[in-house]
Amino acid sequence: MAYVISDSCVSCGSCAGECPVGAISEGDGKFEIDPNSCIDCGTCAGVCPTGAIASE
Numbered sequence: 001m002a003y004v005i006s007d008s009c010v011s012c013g014s015c016a017g018e019c020p021v022g023a024i025s026e027g028d029g030k031f032e033i034d035p036n037s038c039i040d041c042g043t044c045a046g047v048c049p050t051g052a053i054a055s056e
C-alpha cells in the first residue's frame with residue numbers, strides 16, 4: 001500500500017516538504033509519490049489543500 005496523488009493536484013508542492021522519507025517529487029503536471037519509498041504515514045494527505053492525496 002501507498003498513498004497516491006490524484007488529478008486534483010495543482011502542483012502547489014505543499015506535500016513534498018512534509019514527507020519524512022522524501023517520497024514525493026514533481027512529476028508531469030502533478031506531484032507523484034514513489035510507492036516503493038512511501039511508508040503510509042498519511043502526513044501528506046493532511047496538508048494537501050485540494051484533498052488530492054489518498055491511500056490506494
Ligand code: SF4
Pocket residue numbers: 003018019020021022023024033037038039040041042043044045
Ligand atoms: Fe510520504 Fe507519508 Fe505521504 Fe507516504 S504517506 S508519501 S511516507 S508523507
